[in-house]
Amino acid sequence: MAELFAAAESGNITPAWLTQALRQSGTLPHGEVVAVELQTTDAFNSQTSHLTLHYSADAPEQAPTRLVLKRNTREAWCIRAQAKEVRFYQTVATLPEHPKIIPPCYAASYDAQSGNSYLLLQDLSETHRQPVTRAETIDTSGSVPRPEYIEATIDTLARLHAFWWEHPLLKTEVAQAGMWQAEEAPAQRYTQRRIQEWEQLMASEPGSTLPAELRTGIEQWLERMPHYWEQRLAPRFATGSKQTLTHGDAYFSNFLCPRQLPGTSYLLDWQSPQVHIGALDLANMLATFWTPAQRHEGQRELRALRRYHDTLTASGVNNYSWEELLDDYRIGLIDWLEVPIWDASNGSSRTYWWPKLQCLFNAVMDWQCLEFMSSTPS
Incomplete structure (x- = not known):
């Protein structure tokens, strides 16, 4: 051995x-x-x-x-x-x-x-291909796959989430617990780390080259995190309600789709699975490197969300409404907003983290996520 x-x-x-x-x-x-x-x-x-x-x-x-x-x-x-x-x-x-x-x-x-x-x-490379490559993903002008590949990847993700939906194995080590579940005082620790990373990013941007709207929005995102945790996340994680196994890095470039559709698509690179809300993977796919124009064209983003919900329901998840998915998508956007800030504070090039931050911040604003963070569930 x-x-x-x-x-x-x-x-x-x-x-x-x-x-x-x-x-x-x-x-x-x-x-x-x-x-x-x-x-x-x-x-x-x-x-x-x-x-x-x-x-x-x-x-x-x-x-x-x-x-x-x-x-x-x-x-x-x-x-x-x-x-x-x-x-x-x-x-x-x-x-x-x-x-x-x-x-x-x-x-x-x-x-x-x-x-x-x-x-x-x-090795599936002879029969399958990435919907978009990593390089095409980062270059937002080429980050939108063909419609049939979007449908195939959404179906794949929904089937994965449906299988693991509130699965008993989520309580075992196969699914690394997310940061929110794994730490004491998670909102405080999370916010402190994000503040440090944001301050590092700002220090590296001489003359405050970031737009004022973005700076203000990030500051509000940080300020509202404790209330958001107490009202939205803490009750959910306490019960494990409507959680699943998330991939954690579900970029389109981590899928393999048949060169000749239809057929089975696959999800690769399982280095960061965790127990969380499934829509985090959707935020990763649909907002991380899609501009507002790309998300809105032909209702591309909304149609993908609808297809996900339809496939999830068809795969046996019957306790999850369309409205709940939309709220969870907001949670996914709020969560993913920290990733480009982390990227920047950890030395990634501006050509990588800046388009990512712009795309995610625009999605956060489009979906009124800051208002969502300060609200109380009915």
Whole structure:
């Protein structure tokens, strides 16, 4: 076992290593890998490679020939994130009724002593593609997928959320608790951190180059956080009502859609699943890099929300109204507004965090989220 992790860390991915990893997982009960072709990718959050495998004549005919190998880097955050992803795949493997929206996994292992982990996933690149790439996402002019890909990704997300809706496993370690649930005095701690990050951002912007409306809006967002927590979030998290497993990073570039629709779409990169309100993933998808014009064109945003609700209901969630979804979407926007501020305070380039902040702030204002934060539920 230890040698598998040592070889994975060193990048010594040999036919013998693959044979052992696949044998250990039960994927290759007999035969062996006799040759492997490896092509690395430019993934920023892991060490990821595409593998083409060749087997001995006595290997099973169904043995996978095209795989993706995903390994952690040595950064502490990546070690933690990859461990969560391995745990997620291991858990899904025990749930035969789970919707088939996760890439087939042939090996998932984590070594607590070294912190190293690896995943061997089916390589779907020949039959599937990202709706938009990460580069296209960041460049907001190309961040809107084709309508049929929006529908496919929304359906995939809704099916995921429906399966995990108030699921008993949400109380186990498979779903990392969100910050709101995991800390004492969460509103106070959250607000203090966000204030520090906002002050760092402002200090890095000489001459207050940020628009006055945005600065005022962020200050109101921070001021209203304690009331918002007490009135909107605390009661919800106390009961676990209408919560699910969220992906936590559900950009369109983390989906794979069939090159020829219809067909199954998949959701990738399970490094940050957590128990939360499902609409946070929707805010990530629909507002993070969409301008107001892109959200409003042909009611694109509203139609996506309606499709999500319809699919969620059709998948068995019958205790969740359309009005509740719209309120939860506001919660998602409020939550995601902090992400570009965090990005900026942690050294991301302005070309990345500024369009993101603009898009999210505009959505927060469009959806009257600041008023929502200061209101009291009826």
